[in-house]
Amino acid sequence: xxxxxxxxxxxxxxxxxxxxxxxxxxxxxxxxxxxxxxxxxxxxxxxxxxxxxxxxxxxxxxxxxxxxxxxxxxxxxxxxxxxxxxxxxxxxxxxxxxxxxxxxxxxxxxxxxxxxxxxxxxxxxxxxxxxxxxxxxxxxxxxxxxxxxxxxxxxxxxxxxxxxxxxxxxxxxxxxxxxxxxxxxxxxxxxxxxxxxxxxxx
Amino acid sequence: xxxxxxxxxxxxxxxxxxxxxxxxxxxxxxxxxxxxxxxxxxxxxxxxxxxxxxxxxxxxxxxxxxxxxxxxxxxxxxxxxxxxxxxxxxxxxxxxxxxxxxxxxxxxxxxxxxxxxxxxxxxxxxxxxxxxxxxxxxxxxxxxxxxxxxxxxxxxxxxxxxxxxxxxxxxxxxxxxxxxxxxxxxxxxxxxxxxxxxxxxx
Numbered sequence: 001x002x003x004x005x006x007x008x009x010x011x012x013x014x015x016x017x018x019x020x021x022x023x024x025x026x027x028x029x030x031x032x033x034x035x036x037x038x039x040x041x042x043x044x045x046x047x048x049x050x051x052x053x054x055x056x057x058x059x060x061x062x063x064x065x066x067x068x069x070x071x072x073x074x075x076x077x078x079x080x081x082x083x084x085x086x087x088x089x090x091x092x093x094x095x096x097x098x099x100x101x102x103x104x105x106x107x108x109x110x111x112x113x114x115x116x117x118x119x120x121x122x123x124x125x126x127x128x129x130x131x132x133x134x135x136x137x138x139x140x141x142x143x144x145x146x147x148x149x150x151x152x153x154x155x156x157x158x159x160x161x162x163x164x165x166x167x168x169x170x171x172x173x174x175x176x177x178x179x180x181x182x183x184x185x186x187x188x189x190x191x192x193x194x195x196x197x198x199x200x201x202x
Numbered sequence: 203x204x205x206x207x208x209x210x211x212x213x214x215x216x217x218x219x220x221x222x223x224x225x226x227x228x229x230x231x232x233x234x235x236x237x238x239x240x241x242x243x244x245x246x247x248x249x250x251x252x253x254x255x256x257x258x259x260x261x262x263x264x265x266x267x268x269x270x271x272x273x274x275x276x277x278x279x280x281x282x283x284x285x286x287x288x289x290x291x292x293x294x295x296x297x298x299x300x301x302x303x304x305x306x307x308x309x310x311x312x313x314x315x316x317x318x319x320x321x322x323x324x325x326x327x328x329x330x331x332x333x334x335x336x337x338x339x340x341x342x343x344x345x346x347x348x349x350x351x352x353x354x355x356x357x358x359x360x361x362x363x364x365x366x367x368x369x370x371x372x373x374x375x376x377x378x379x380x381x382x383x384x385x386x387x388x389x390x391x392x393x394x395x396x397x398x399x400x401x402x403x404x
Contacts, residue, residue, distance in 0.1 A: 001348040001363030025365045026348075128370075133384055146203040146228075161203030163227045163376055164387045168330075173375040174365055182335055185366045 001026035008068035050110030077154025079105035128171030203228035210270035252312030279356025330373030
């Protein structure tokens, strides 16, 4: 499906997952990855943390595309009042997965949308609950050795080998993967009107 | 991730989604698609219907791989006591999507596993609840015109353009896509033991 949404969308993210989610849904986006300080002060509520970081990312790029819709996002895993970001190394990844094994946790993704020319700024956070199957030590070690967990908040990706880890979720799957595309599209339509579907050229 | 599970797995399904789910999770599978009569007698309970069809598919192929683990599966959408299978045409697809718009429905996938040499046969059904966003007539028409809904139960695929349709789910995402891979893997490990993860060759 192609979505001719009449807006230039710029994704201020280096995440291949986010790029995939947008492309998959039919959006044509430009990518302008940004490096921001992702340190979260201790005690920050998870929904506030991801919204702040998402806005920082969008804001860092927005001035370059005043007429474009610039989108930033940030994803964290929240378990037992602790924010889990990307693991430092393999041992840290194994430790995170042991914590999550057999339990529920919550994934928060914040997204921010800035269109300077229209003085538009919107920030939202979406939460999805995730239940892991019980993981054996052997499985965790094999999964971590595959390298898949190392660049991902909470040390797993729900979309690949991680599909074996997740028994069930409550909420948006793509939010766990890194971007709540359906929630974003609802806001997008609200802001820019119904004219977000192409004429039928196909 | 690679899973060296010590078993030959044969997937009795033509579905590219199912093939993708297995490959994505790290399983190496052989494909032997099978055509069975998919007619579901009126009044059949959804969980029974998908289990019966999954078993028919696995059974149709099992004799060719007596030492292999043959897997069949079937997926339906269930809404207001009606089973929605693949749409007959575009008009039918639009009608299904209008029914599902803004509402909850349930996706049932049945899977069957047969290993003749070990006299093993196992059949399960997994249910996932899915909530759609409200869909405009314009969006439905554009989505159907893309062709994506035509080969899919309930006239949508959650993984592509359909990602914009789904506000939230309760249960397994991959079950909606066509195969509950985590539930399958739990049963698989139970039947064939813990030796389902490769030695770390990577």
